[in-house]
Amino acid sequence: MLIHKDMPMNHKGQDFFVGDIHGEYDLLLTTLTQCQFNFECDRLFSVGDLVDRGSNSIACLALLHEPWFFAVRGNHEEMLLADEDSELARIHRSAGGEWFFQCSLLEQHRLRMLVEEYCPFAFTIESKFGSIGVCHANAPHHWSALQNATVDDIALLQDCAWSTKQYQQVKQGKLFNISGVKFVVHGHVNCARVTTNLNQLWIDTLMRTRRLTVLSAQQAYMVTA
Template sequence: MQIHKNIPANHKGQDFFVGDIHGEYDLLLTTLAQCQFNFECDRLFSVGDIVDRGVDSIACLELLHKPWFYAVRGNHEEMLLADEGSELARIHRNAGGEWFFQCSSQEQSRLKALVEQYCPFAFTIESKFGDIGVCHASSPLYWSALQNAHVDNIELLKDCAWSTKQYQQVKKGEVFHINEITFVIHGHVNCARVTTNLNQLWIDTLMRTRRLTILSAQQAYMVIA
Protein backbone atom coordinates (compact mmCIF):
# COMPACT_ATOMS: atom_id res chain seq x y z
CA MET A 1 0.00 0.00 0.00
CA GLN A 2 1.34 3.40 -1.00
CA ILE A 3 0.26 6.06 1.48
CA HIS A 4 1.80 9.25 0.11
CA LYS A 5 3.30 10.29 -3.22
CA ASN A 6 5.29 13.38 -4.17
CA ILE A 7 4.40 14.83 -7.58
CA PRO A 8 6.94 17.11 -9.29
CA ALA A 9 5.91 20.44 -10.76
CA ASN A 10 4.20 20.59 -14.15
CA HIS A 11 6.33 22.89 -16.30
CA LYS A 12 4.42 22.26 -19.53
CA GLY A 13 0.79 22.94 -18.62
CA GLN A 14 -1.70 23.55 -15.84
CA ASP A 15 -2.77 21.42 -12.89
CA PHE A 16 -6.49 21.02 -12.16
CA PHE A 17 -8.37 19.50 -9.22
CA VAL A 18 -11.74 17.76 -9.40
CA GLY A 19 -14.22 16.87 -6.67
CA ASP A 20 -15.72 13.40 -6.16
CA ILE A 21 -16.52 11.99 -9.62
CA HIS A 22 -18.63 8.98 -8.49
CA GLY A 23 -18.76 7.20 -11.81
CA GLU A 24 -19.88 10.22 -13.84
CA TYR A 25 -17.42 9.70 -16.67
CA ASP A 26 -19.30 11.64 -19.37
CA LEU A 27 -19.93 14.57 -17.03
CA LEU A 28 -16.23 14.66 -16.22
CA LEU A 29 -15.24 14.87 -19.88
CA THR A 30 -17.87 17.54 -20.52
CA THR A 31 -16.63 19.61 -17.59
CA LEU A 32 -13.01 19.23 -18.67
CA ALA A 33 -13.95 20.52 -22.12
CA GLN A 34 -15.60 23.55 -20.51
CA CYS A 35 -12.32 24.16 -18.62
CA GLN A 36 -10.37 23.91 -21.90
CA PHE A 37 -8.33 21.09 -20.38
CA ASN A 38 -5.34 20.20 -22.57
CA PHE A 39 -4.81 16.44 -22.47
CA GLU A 40 -1.33 16.83 -23.91
CA CYS A 41 0.15 18.91 -21.11
CA ASP A 42 -2.34 19.52 -18.29
CA ARG A 43 -2.89 17.22 -15.29
CA LEU A 44 -6.05 16.42 -13.35
CA PHE A 45 -5.93 15.47 -9.67
CA SER A 46 -8.96 13.74 -8.19
CA VAL A 47 -9.72 14.05 -4.47
CA GLY A 48 -10.97 10.45 -4.46
CA ASP A 49 -14.35 8.69 -4.69
CA ILE A 50 -14.06 8.21 -8.42
CA VAL A 51 -16.42 5.19 -8.22
CA ASP A 52 -20.03 4.30 -7.26
CA ARG A 53 -23.46 5.90 -7.72
CA GLY A 54 -22.85 7.03 -11.31
CA VAL A 55 -23.27 5.00 -14.48
CA ASP A 56 -19.65 4.24 -15.41
CA SER A 57 -17.36 3.54 -12.48
CA ILE A 58 -15.19 1.20 -14.55
CA ALA A 59 -14.44 3.90 -17.13
CA CYS A 60 -13.48 6.24 -14.29
CA LEU A 61 -11.12 3.63 -12.85
CA GLU A 62 -9.58 3.08 -16.27
CA LEU A 63 -8.57 6.76 -16.22
CA LEU A 64 -5.90 5.74 -13.73
CA HIS A 65 -3.93 4.41 -16.71
CA LYS A 66 -3.88 7.87 -18.31
CA PRO A 67 -0.71 9.95 -17.87
CA TRP A 68 -2.76 13.09 -17.14
CA PHE A 69 -5.01 11.62 -14.40
CA TYR A 70 -4.14 11.13 -10.74
CA ALA A 71 -6.42 10.12 -7.85
CA VAL A 72 -6.05 9.69 -4.12
CA ARG A 73 -7.98 7.01 -2.27
CA GLY A 74 -11.39 7.96 -0.94
CA ASN A 75 -13.74 6.05 1.32
CA HIS A 76 -15.50 4.53 -1.70
CA GLU A 77 -12.17 3.14 -2.94
CA GLU A 78 -11.61 1.82 0.58
CA MET A 79 -14.97 0.05 0.40
CA LEU A 80 -14.12 -1.39 -3.02
CA LEU A 81 -10.94 -2.89 -1.51
CA ALA A 82 -12.77 -4.47 1.43
CA ASP A 83 -12.74 -8.23 1.87
CA GLU A 84 -15.76 -10.04 0.47
CA GLY A 85 -18.27 -10.73 3.22
CA SER A 86 -16.97 -7.97 5.48
CA GLU A 87 -19.18 -5.29 7.00
CA LEU A 88 -17.46 -2.70 4.82
CA ALA A 89 -18.29 -4.69 1.69
CA ARG A 90 -21.93 -4.83 2.82
CA ILE A 91 -21.94 -1.06 3.27
CA HIS A 92 -20.38 -0.68 -0.18
CA ARG A 93 -23.18 -2.64 -1.82
CA ASN A 94 -25.73 -0.26 -0.28
CA ALA A 95 -23.75 2.91 -1.01
CA GLY A 96 -23.77 2.83 -4.80
CA GLY A 97 -21.42 -0.12 -5.21
CA GLU A 98 -23.88 -2.63 -6.71
CA TRP A 99 -22.04 -2.44 -10.04
CA PHE A 100 -18.90 -3.88 -8.42
CA PHE A 101 -20.66 -6.99 -7.16
CA GLN A 102 -22.04 -7.61 -10.65
CA CYS A 103 -18.47 -7.94 -11.94
CA SER A 104 -16.74 -11.32 -12.16
CA SER A 105 -14.29 -12.17 -9.41
CA GLN A 106 -11.48 -11.78 -11.94
CA GLU A 107 -12.68 -8.28 -12.87
CA GLN A 108 -13.08 -7.35 -9.22
CA SER A 109 -9.48 -8.39 -8.60
CA ARG A 110 -8.30 -6.35 -11.58
CA LEU A 111 -10.10 -3.24 -10.37
CA LYS A 112 -8.79 -3.66 -6.85
CA ALA A 113 -5.26 -3.93 -8.23
CA LEU A 114 -5.77 -0.65 -10.14
CA VAL A 115 -6.72 1.16 -6.95
CA GLU A 116 -3.87 -0.41 -5.00
CA GLN A 117 -1.35 0.53 -7.66
CA TYR A 118 -2.42 4.08 -8.46
CA CYS A 119 -4.29 5.53 -5.47
CA PRO A 120 -2.28 6.55 -2.40
CA PHE A 121 -4.00 8.29 0.48
CA ALA A 122 -2.33 11.63 -0.27
CA PHE A 123 -0.36 13.63 -2.83
CA THR A 124 2.02 16.51 -2.32
CA ILE A 125 2.22 18.42 -5.61
CA GLU A 126 4.93 20.95 -6.32
CA SER A 127 3.67 24.13 -7.96
CA LYS A 128 4.58 27.77 -8.46
CA PHE A 129 1.99 28.52 -5.77
CA GLY A 130 3.78 26.32 -3.23
CA ASP A 131 3.22 22.70 -2.31
CA ILE A 132 -0.39 21.58 -2.70
CA GLY A 133 -1.73 18.67 -0.65
CA VAL A 134 -4.54 16.40 -1.75
CA CYS A 135 -6.32 13.89 0.47
CA HIS A 136 -9.93 12.81 0.46
CA ALA A 137 -11.65 13.81 3.68
CA SER A 138 -9.46 15.61 6.22
CA SER A 139 -5.85 16.38 6.98
CA PRO A 140 -3.60 16.04 10.02
CA LEU A 141 -2.68 19.45 11.43
CA TYR A 142 0.91 18.76 10.38
CA TRP A 143 1.10 17.56 6.77
CA SER A 144 4.33 15.65 7.40
CA ALA A 145 2.29 13.16 9.46
CA LEU A 146 0.78 11.94 6.18
CA GLN A 147 4.04 12.21 4.26
CA ASN A 148 5.71 9.95 6.82
CA ALA A 149 2.75 7.71 7.67
CA HIS A 150 2.98 3.92 7.83
CA VAL A 151 0.30 1.29 7.29
CA ASP A 152 -0.05 0.85 11.04
CA ASN A 153 -1.15 4.49 11.45
CA ILE A 154 -4.71 3.21 11.23
CA GLU A 155 -6.56 6.14 12.81
CA LEU A 156 -4.68 8.71 10.71
CA LEU A 157 -5.48 6.90 7.47
CA LYS A 158 -9.09 6.34 8.50
CA ASP A 159 -9.51 10.07 9.19
CA CYS A 160 -7.86 10.89 5.89
CA ALA A 161 -10.40 8.82 3.95
CA TRP A 162 -13.54 9.04 6.12
CA SER A 163 -13.64 11.87 8.67
CA THR A 164 -15.97 14.87 8.31
CA LYS A 165 -14.89 16.37 11.65
CA GLN A 166 -12.76 19.18 10.19
CA TYR A 167 -15.45 20.12 7.70
CA GLN A 168 -18.07 20.24 10.46
CA GLN A 169 -15.76 22.43 12.56
CA VAL A 170 -15.38 24.85 9.66
CA LYS A 171 -19.14 24.88 9.08
CA LYS A 172 -19.51 25.95 12.73
CA GLY A 173 -17.15 28.87 12.18
CA GLU A 174 -13.93 27.43 13.58
CA VAL A 175 -10.73 28.17 11.67
CA PHE A 176 -7.33 26.51 11.92
CA HIS A 177 -4.24 26.10 9.77
CA ILE A 178 -2.73 22.95 8.26
CA ASN A 179 0.99 23.31 8.82
CA GLU A 180 3.87 22.40 6.49
CA ILE A 181 1.81 22.78 3.30
CA THR A 182 0.57 25.77 1.28
CA PHE A 183 -2.97 24.44 1.04
CA VAL A 184 -4.88 21.15 0.95
CA ILE A 185 -7.78 20.13 -1.28
CA HIS A 186 -10.44 17.62 -0.15
CA GLY A 187 -13.71 16.05 -1.29
CA HIS A 188 -16.07 13.69 0.59
CA VAL A 189 -18.56 16.06 2.24
CA ASN A 190 -21.38 16.70 -0.28
CA CYS A 191 -21.15 20.48 -0.11
CA ALA A 192 -23.32 22.86 -2.14
CA ARG A 193 -20.35 25.12 -2.91
CA VAL A 194 -16.61 25.19 -2.41
CA THR A 195 -16.01 25.44 1.34
CA THR A 196 -12.79 26.79 2.83
CA ASN A 197 -10.80 26.81 6.02
CA LEU A 198 -7.67 28.98 6.28
CA ASN A 199 -5.76 26.76 3.87
CA GLN A 200 -8.17 23.91 3.11
CA LEU A 201 -10.76 23.58 0.36
CA TRP A 202 -13.57 21.02 0.08
CA ILE A 203 -14.78 20.74 -3.52
CA ASP A 204 -17.22 17.79 -3.48
CA THR A 205 -20.28 19.42 -5.07
CA LEU A 206 -21.63 16.65 -7.32
CA MET A 207 -24.30 15.12 -5.08
CA ARG A 208 -25.78 18.47 -4.02
CA THR A 209 -25.61 20.32 -7.35
CA ARG A 210 -25.17 17.65 -10.06
CA ARG A 211 -22.12 19.66 -11.16
CA LEU A 212 -18.48 18.70 -10.86
CA THR A 213 -16.21 21.35 -9.42
CA ILE A 214 -12.91 21.59 -11.26
CA LEU A 215 -10.43 24.25 -10.16
CA SER A 216 -7.04 25.08 -11.60
CA ALA A 217 -4.17 25.39 -9.14
CA GLN A 218 -4.28 29.14 -9.65
CA GLN A 219 -8.01 29.31 -8.94
CA ALA A 220 -7.60 27.22 -5.80
CA TYR A 221 -4.74 29.39 -4.62
CA MET A 222 -6.77 32.56 -5.20
CA VAL A 223 -9.62 31.15 -3.11
CA ILE A 224 -7.43 30.77 -0.02
CA ALA A 225 -4.80 33.49 -0.64
Protein backbone atom coordinates in the same frame (compact mmCIF):
# COMPACT_ATOMS: atom_id res chain seq x y z
CA MET B 1 -0.35 -0.01 0.07
CA LEU B 2 0.45 3.43 -1.33
CA ILE B 3 0.19 6.07 1.39
CA HIS B 4 1.78 9.24 0.05
CA LYS B 5 3.28 10.31 -3.26
CA ASP B 6 5.29 13.42 -4.14
CA MET B 7 4.45 14.97 -7.50
CA PRO B 8 6.97 17.24 -9.25
CA MET B 9 6.07 20.64 -10.65
CA ASN B 10 4.27 20.65 -13.98
CA HIS B 11 6.48 22.83 -16.18
CA LYS B 12 4.48 22.20 -19.36
CA GLY B 13 0.88 23.04 -18.43
CA GLN B 14 -1.59 23.65 -15.63
CA ASP B 15 -2.69 21.48 -12.71
CA PHE B 16 -6.40 21.07 -11.98
CA PHE B 17 -8.39 19.50 -9.13
CA VAL B 18 -11.76 17.75 -9.43
CA GLY B 19 -14.28 16.82 -6.76
CA ASP B 20 -15.72 13.34 -6.22
CA ILE B 21 -16.57 11.91 -9.67
CA HIS B 22 -18.67 8.91 -8.55
CA GLY B 23 -18.84 7.14 -11.89
CA GLU B 24 -19.89 10.22 -13.88
CA TYR B 25 -17.37 9.70 -16.69
CA ASP B 26 -19.25 11.62 -19.40
CA LEU B 27 -19.90 14.56 -17.09
CA LEU B 28 -16.20 14.69 -16.24
CA LEU B 29 -15.16 14.88 -19.90
CA THR B 30 -17.79 17.54 -20.60
CA THR B 31 -16.60 19.59 -17.63
CA LEU B 32 -12.96 19.32 -18.69
CA THR B 33 -13.87 20.55 -22.16
CA GLN B 34 -15.63 23.53 -20.61
CA CYS B 35 -12.50 24.25 -18.56
CA GLN B 36 -10.33 24.08 -21.71
CA PHE B 37 -8.30 21.28 -20.15
CA ASN B 38 -5.31 20.42 -22.34
CA PHE B 39 -4.86 16.64 -22.34
CA GLU B 40 -1.36 17.00 -23.80
CA CYS B 41 0.20 19.03 -20.99
CA ASP B 42 -2.24 19.62 -18.10
CA ARG B 43 -2.73 17.31 -15.11
CA LEU B 44 -5.95 16.50 -13.27
CA PHE B 45 -5.90 15.49 -9.60
CA SER B 46 -8.98 13.74 -8.24
CA VAL B 47 -9.80 14.01 -4.53
CA GLY B 48 -11.02 10.39 -4.56
CA ASP B 49 -14.36 8.57 -4.81
CA LEU B 50 -14.01 7.80 -8.50
CA VAL B 51 -16.61 5.05 -8.25
CA ASP B 52 -20.24 4.21 -7.33
CA ARG B 53 -23.62 5.90 -7.90
CA GLY B 54 -22.92 7.03 -11.47
CA SER B 55 -23.25 4.90 -14.58
CA ASN B 56 -19.62 4.24 -15.49
CA SER B 57 -17.35 3.51 -12.55
CA ILE B 58 -15.16 1.18 -14.62
CA ALA B 59 -14.37 3.93 -17.14
CA CYS B 60 -13.52 6.28 -14.27
CA LEU B 61 -11.10 3.74 -12.82
CA ALA B 62 -9.58 3.24 -16.28
CA LEU B 63 -8.57 6.92 -16.17
CA LEU B 64 -5.85 5.86 -13.74
CA HIS B 65 -3.93 4.55 -16.76
CA GLU B 66 -3.95 8.02 -18.38
CA PRO B 67 -0.74 10.06 -18.02
CA TRP B 68 -2.71 13.22 -17.18
CA PHE B 69 -4.94 11.74 -14.44
CA PHE B 70 -4.11 11.12 -10.78
CA ALA B 71 -6.37 10.20 -7.86
CA VAL B 72 -6.09 9.72 -4.12
CA ARG B 73 -7.99 6.97 -2.34
CA GLY B 74 -11.43 7.91 -1.04
CA ASN B 75 -13.77 6.03 1.25
CA HIS B 76 -15.55 4.48 -1.76
CA GLU B 77 -12.23 3.07 -2.95
CA GLU B 78 -11.72 1.76 0.59
CA MET B 79 -15.09 0.00 0.37
CA LEU B 80 -14.17 -1.47 -3.03
CA LEU B 81 -11.01 -2.94 -1.48
CA ALA B 82 -12.84 -4.51 1.47
CA ASP B 83 -13.24 -8.28 1.83
CA GLU B 84 -16.47 -9.46 0.21
CA ASP B 85 -17.87 -10.86 3.47
CA SER B 86 -17.04 -7.78 5.56
CA GLU B 87 -19.42 -5.20 6.99
CA LEU B 88 -17.72 -2.60 4.80
CA ALA B 89 -18.59 -4.60 1.68
CA ARG B 90 -22.22 -4.73 2.82
CA ILE B 91 -22.20 -0.94 3.21
CA HIS B 92 -20.62 -0.65 -0.23
CA ARG B 93 -23.53 -2.50 -1.85
CA SER B 94 -26.02 -0.02 -0.38
CA ALA B 95 -23.87 3.03 -1.15
CA GLY B 96 -23.89 2.68 -4.93
CA GLY B 97 -21.45 -0.20 -5.22
CA GLU B 98 -23.74 -2.94 -6.53
CA TRP B 99 -22.11 -2.60 -9.98
CA PHE B 100 -18.86 -3.93 -8.46
CA PHE B 101 -20.44 -7.15 -7.21
CA GLN B 102 -21.96 -7.74 -10.63
CA CYS B 103 -18.43 -7.93 -12.08
CA SER B 104 -16.67 -11.28 -12.37
CA LEU B 105 -14.24 -12.20 -9.60
CA LEU B 106 -11.41 -11.72 -12.08
CA GLU B 107 -12.63 -8.23 -12.94
CA GLN B 108 -13.07 -7.36 -9.26
CA HIS B 109 -9.49 -8.42 -8.64
CA ARG B 110 -8.25 -6.32 -11.58
CA LEU B 111 -10.06 -3.23 -10.34
CA ARG B 112 -8.77 -3.69 -6.81
CA MET B 113 -5.22 -3.99 -8.10
CA LEU B 114 -5.70 -0.81 -10.12
CA VAL B 115 -6.67 1.13 -7.00
CA GLU B 116 -3.85 -0.41 -4.97
CA GLU B 117 -1.28 0.46 -7.63
CA TYR B 118 -2.32 4.00 -8.49
CA CYS B 119 -4.22 5.55 -5.57
CA PRO B 120 -2.24 6.75 -2.54
CA PHE B 121 -3.99 8.29 0.43
CA ALA B 122 -2.37 11.65 -0.34
CA PHE B 123 -0.36 13.65 -2.86
CA THR B 124 2.00 16.54 -2.26
CA ILE B 125 2.24 18.51 -5.48
CA GLU B 126 4.96 21.06 -6.13
CA SER B 127 3.70 24.23 -7.80
CA LYS B 128 4.65 27.85 -8.32
CA PHE B 129 2.24 28.66 -5.47
CA GLY B 130 4.00 26.32 -3.05
CA SER B 131 3.34 22.72 -2.05
CA ILE B 132 -0.28 21.60 -2.51
CA GLY B 133 -1.73 18.69 -0.54
CA VAL B 134 -4.54 16.43 -1.74
CA CYS B 135 -6.40 13.92 0.41
CA HIS B 136 -10.01 12.80 0.43
CA ALA B 137 -11.31 13.79 3.86
CA ASN B 138 -9.35 15.07 6.89
CA ALA B 139 -5.76 16.31 6.83
CA PRO B 140 -3.42 16.09 9.82
CA HIS B 141 -2.71 19.51 11.32
CA HIS B 142 0.93 18.93 10.37
CA TRP B 143 1.00 17.68 6.77
CA SER B 144 4.34 15.97 7.37
CA ALA B 145 2.51 13.39 9.51
CA LEU B 146 0.83 12.14 6.36
CA GLN B 147 3.99 12.41 4.26
CA ASN B 148 5.78 10.19 6.77
CA ALA B 149 2.87 7.87 7.61
CA THR B 150 3.20 4.08 7.56
CA VAL B 151 0.65 1.26 7.38
CA ASP B 152 0.68 1.23 11.19
CA ASP B 153 -0.85 4.73 11.35
CA ILE B 154 -4.34 3.28 11.04
CA ALA B 155 -6.26 6.10 12.74
CA LEU B 156 -4.55 8.75 10.62
CA LEU B 157 -5.27 6.91 7.37
CA GLN B 158 -8.89 6.26 8.32
CA ASP B 159 -9.35 9.97 9.08
CA CYS B 160 -7.74 10.77 5.74
CA ALA B 161 -10.33 8.68 3.88
CA TRP B 162 -13.43 8.89 6.07
CA SER B 163 -13.64 11.72 8.60
CA THR B 164 -15.84 14.81 8.21
CA LYS B 165 -14.65 16.34 11.50
CA GLN B 166 -12.65 19.22 10.04
CA TYR B 167 -15.39 20.16 7.60
CA GLN B 168 -17.95 20.19 10.41
CA GLN B 169 -15.65 22.35 12.54
CA VAL B 170 -15.28 24.84 9.71
CA LYS B 171 -19.05 24.93 9.19
CA GLN B 172 -19.31 25.81 12.89
CA GLY B 173 -16.93 28.74 12.40
CA LYS B 174 -13.73 27.18 13.77
CA LEU B 175 -10.77 28.05 11.55
CA PHE B 176 -7.29 26.54 11.71
CA ASN B 177 -4.26 26.08 9.49
CA ILE B 178 -2.68 22.93 8.05
CA SER B 179 1.06 23.48 8.39
CA GLY B 180 3.66 22.27 5.93
CA VAL B 181 1.68 22.99 2.74
CA LYS B 182 0.32 26.09 1.02
CA PHE B 183 -3.16 24.56 0.92
CA VAL B 184 -4.96 21.19 0.88
CA VAL B 185 -7.78 20.10 -1.45
CA HIS B 186 -10.47 17.65 -0.23
CA GLY B 187 -13.71 16.01 -1.35
CA HIS B 188 -16.03 13.67 0.58
CA VAL B 189 -18.58 15.99 2.22
CA ASN B 190 -21.33 16.73 -0.36
CA CYS B 191 -21.17 20.51 -0.20
CA ALA B 192 -23.36 22.88 -2.22
CA ARG B 193 -20.39 25.13 -3.04
CA VAL B 194 -16.65 25.20 -2.54
CA THR B 195 -16.04 25.49 1.22
CA THR B 196 -12.81 26.81 2.70
CA ASN B 197 -10.83 26.77 5.90
CA LEU B 198 -7.77 29.01 6.18
CA ASN B 199 -5.84 26.80 3.77
CA GLN B 200 -8.22 23.92 2.99
CA LEU B 201 -10.81 23.56 0.24
CA TRP B 202 -13.65 21.03 0.00
CA ILE B 203 -14.84 20.69 -3.60
CA ASP B 204 -17.26 17.72 -3.57
CA THR B 205 -20.29 19.40 -5.15
CA LEU B 206 -21.65 16.61 -7.39
CA MET B 207 -24.36 15.13 -5.19
CA ARG B 208 -25.78 18.50 -4.11
CA THR B 209 -25.62 20.33 -7.44
CA ARG B 210 -25.20 17.63 -10.13
CA ARG B 211 -22.13 19.58 -11.23
CA LEU B 212 -18.49 18.63 -10.91
CA THR B 213 -16.22 21.29 -9.49
CA VAL B 214 -12.93 21.60 -11.37
CA LEU B 215 -10.47 24.23 -10.16
CA SER B 216 -7.06 25.12 -11.52
CA ALA B 217 -4.21 25.42 -9.03
CA GLN B 218 -4.31 29.18 -9.54
CA GLN B 219 -8.04 29.32 -8.79
CA ALA B 220 -7.57 27.21 -5.67
CA TYR B 221 -4.69 29.42 -4.55
CA MET B 222 -6.75 32.57 -5.04
CA VAL B 223 -9.61 31.13 -2.97
CA THR B 224 -7.28 30.50 -0.03
CA ALA B 225 -4.89 33.45 -0.43
